[in-house]
Amino acid sequence: GEDVEQSLFLSVREGDSSVINCTYTDSSSTYLYWYKQEPGAGLQLLTYIFSNMDMKQDQRLTVLLNKKDKHLSLRIADTQTGDSAIYFCAERFDSNTGKLIFGQGTTLQVKP
Amino acid sequence: DGGITQSPKYLFRKEGQNVTLSCEQNLNHDAMYWYRQDPGQGLRLIYYSQIVNDFQKGDIAEGYSVSREKKESFPLTVTSAQKNPTAFYLCASSIDPPGQGNQPQHFGDGTRLSIL
Numbered sequence: 001g002e003d004v005e006q007s008l009f010l011s012v013r014e015g016d017s018s019v020i021n022c023t024y025t026d027s028s029s030t031y032l033y034w035y036k037q038e039p040g041a042g043l044q045l046l047t048y049i050f051s052n053m054d055m056k057q058d059q060r061l062t063v064l065l066n067k068k069d070k071h072l073s074l075r076i077a078d079t080q081t082g083d084s085a086i087y088f089c090a091e092r093f094d095s096n097t098g099k100l101i102f103g104q105g106t107t108l109q110v111k112p
Numbered sequence: 113d114g115g116i117t118q119s120p121k122y123l124f125r126k127e128g129q130n131v132t133l134s135c136e137q138n139l140n141h142d143a144m145y146w147y148r149q150d151p152g153q154g155l156r157l158i159y160y161s162q163i164v165n166d167f168q169k170g171d172i173a174e175g176y177s178v179s180r181e182k183k184e185s186f187p188l189t190v191t192s193a194q195k196n197p198t199a200f201y202l203c204a205s206s207i208d209p210p211g212q213g214n215q216p217q218h219f220g221d222g223t224r225l226s227i228l
Contacts, residue, residue: 004154008152031216033216035219040222040224041221041222042116042118042202042219042220042221042222043155043202043204043219044219045216045217045218048216088154088155097160097162097168098143098160098162098206098215098217099157099160099170100155100157100217102154102155103154104152104153104154105152105153105154
């Protein structure tokens with residue numbers, strides 16, 4: 001079945017770049033998303049990429065998609081303490097329903 | 113401001129009791145979703161609705177029920193049949209119809225349900 005995998009934890013120093021990785025299994029994915037969750041809150045949409053794109057940049061965020069390897073990454077440049085949160089990747093594989101499959105989330109810890 | 117409102121923020125359930133979680137959106141979105149989040153896990157889909165008066169089971173629907181009588185409202189009832197209801201519940205919505213371009217899901221702030 002469909003599956004999305006992420007590493008569970010990443011720790012970086014303030015000012016460094018963070019790279020959060022995600023792999024997925026369904027080659028028919030249409031859109032892939034990155035969401036951010038702060039403690040006790042809902043999910044905030046950060047960015048997304050369409051499956052026919054390789055890269056998308058949005059201010060400090062860069063999304064890379066390697067469709068051959070089914071690998072998605074989110075790079076955060078100049079990471080700040082406010083970036084500390086859980087980051088979820090999600091794939092939309094069913095274009096008829098809009099259903100998303102989420103990874104288990106990567107906790108990003110930013111040390112001052 | 114448009115958005116998704118979930119209430120209450122915290123909810124406690126006694127054994128054998130049904131409880132209902134509220135989700136209201138003023139984004140004029142057709143599709144609405146309920147997810148369950150457990151610690152260290154991703155979100156799992158409970159139920160979703162693409163249109164008023166219609167809804168479908170997600171991956172973990174057992175012990176839950178929903179209704180969609182109005183476009184802006186999608187309440188979730190956690191029944192006594194759900195033996196492990198302690199979790200963080202998230203409601204989301206997206207513009208419809210699916211299949212016509214990118215319609216990301218937007219989320220509420222969640223309800224944390226605990227057993228007394």
